[in-house]
Amino acid sequence: xxxxxxxxxxALAGALSVSLAGCSSTGGKRAEDARKAAAARGRAAVDTxxxxxxxxxxxxxxxxxxxxxxSGAKQAAVKDNxxxxxxxxxxxxxxxxxxxxxxxxxxxxxxxxxxxxDALKAAVARAEKAGIPVITVNSGSQxxxxxxxxxxxxxxxxxxxxxxxxxxxxxxxxxxxxxxxxQGNVGHEQRCDGVARTFHGKLQKLYVNGTNMPDAQSAxxxxxxxxxxxDAVVTLGAPYAGAAVKAKKDxxxxxxxxxxxxxxxxxxxxxxxxLGFAVDQQPYLQGYQxxxxxxxxxxxxxxxxxxxxxxxxxQIVTRDQAGALADYTERGTR
Numbered sequence: 001x002x003x004x005x006x007x008x009x010x011a012l013a014g015a016l017s018v019s020l021a022g023c024s025s026t027g028g029k030r031a032e033d034a035r036k037a038a039a040a041r042g043r044a045a046v047d048t049x050x051x052x053x054x055x056x057x058x059x060x061x062x063x064x065x066x067x068x069x070x071s072g073a074k075q076a077a078v079k080d081n082x083x084x085x086x087x088x089x090x091x092x093x094x095x096x097x098x099x100x101x102x103x104x105x106x107x108x109x110x111x112x113x114x115x116x117x118d119a120l121k122a123a124v125a126r127a128e129k130a131g132i133p134v135i136t137v138n139s140g141s142q143x144x145x146x147x148x149x150x151x152x153x154x155x156x157x158x159x160x161x162x163x164x165x166x167x168x169x170x171x172x173x174x175x176x177x178x179x180x181x182x183q184g185n186v187g188h189e190q191r192c193d194g195v196a197r198t199f200h201g202k203l204q205k206l207y208v209n210g211t212n213m214p215d216a217q218s219a220x221x222x223x224x225x226x227x228x229x230x231d232a233v234v235t236l237g238a239p240y241a242g243a244a245v246k247a248k249k250d251x252x253x254x255x256x257x258x259x260x261x262x263x264x265x266x267x268x269x270x271x272x273x274x275l276g277f278a279v280d281q282q283p284y285l286q287g288y289q290x291x292x293x294x295x296x297x298x299x300x301x302x303x304x305x306x307x308x309x310x311x312x313x314x315q316i317v318t319r320d321q322a323g324a325l326a327d328y329t330e331r332g333t334r
Contacts, residue, residue, distance in 0.1 A: 066088065
């Protein structure tokens with residue numbers, strides 16, 4: 001527990017780029033108040049040119065995970081004097097067109113997700129041909145370097161899945177349902193396949209329509225009703241954990257509900273035992289570090305990772321740690 005608290009403190013301090021003057025609680029509060037005031041006034045901490053960075057993701061509408069990513073990106077943009085643009089589309093071809101539009105605007109840097117890498121390859125190549133540095137974030141770690149990106153920021157989804165498989169083994173689970181809410185998303189497949197690689201029991205995949213939560217809930221409920229031997233359900237995003245909890249209740253099931261990613265609801269449900277555990281990939285850091293690393297590259301030619309992804313996860317979070325994260329999730333940074 002001490003190690004976890006230390007790790008959280010270090011990561012958060014780095015993400016917010018706040019220099020604490022001393023160790024007192026009042027010093028920390030002053031630093032936090034100063035950070036909020038600077039953000040509100042849009043005051044930069046540097047005098048570098050006001051470059052424009054565009055982030056283009058595969059998010060669908062209303063996905064709270066990406067609100068946290070944006071929160072980190074916007075905070076770094078304030079500090080680094082960056083004009084930050086955000087756009088998204090869960091259709092891969094439309095996402096590629098958004099990348100092309102950013103290239104046409106002659107932005108100074110692009111941050112992009114590669115959930116469906118084949119569809120984005122040409123657009124990323126066009127950006128690089130135009131001399132625009134690209135950082136990939138969240139998904140596409142295996143393709144990032146081949147596509148010519150400076151680096152990738154996120155978690156290795158296979159490693160994250162393997163960590164879930166290990167945790168399920170420790171909990172004595174025998175049969176797990178892995179719920180995929182976006183067909184064709186390579187990161188989602190890697191997560192479930194990673195679980196299967198280390199899990200000693202049986203794993204089934206269930207594909208649901210992630211853009212229609214009632215339908216997703218109904219599909220999970222039907223599966224739990226049809227197979228009472230399922231003793232664990234793993235969802236691949238925080239909003240879907242709640243749907244799985246409701247599906248379990250309606251089905252009269254006993255399966256443990258676990259999830260990838262955090263939000264305030266997940267933290268509360270971990271604390272009260274509704275959920276077994278969550279896998280945190282720190283989306284705030286993904287957004288923050290993507291902007292900050294592009295700024296460092298433009299300013300000083302710096303690149304992190306040495307050709308390998310810069311990992312922001314996974315971290316298994318259980319009921320014991322949930323209380324420490326509550327304040328962070330409520331303010332939208334975890």
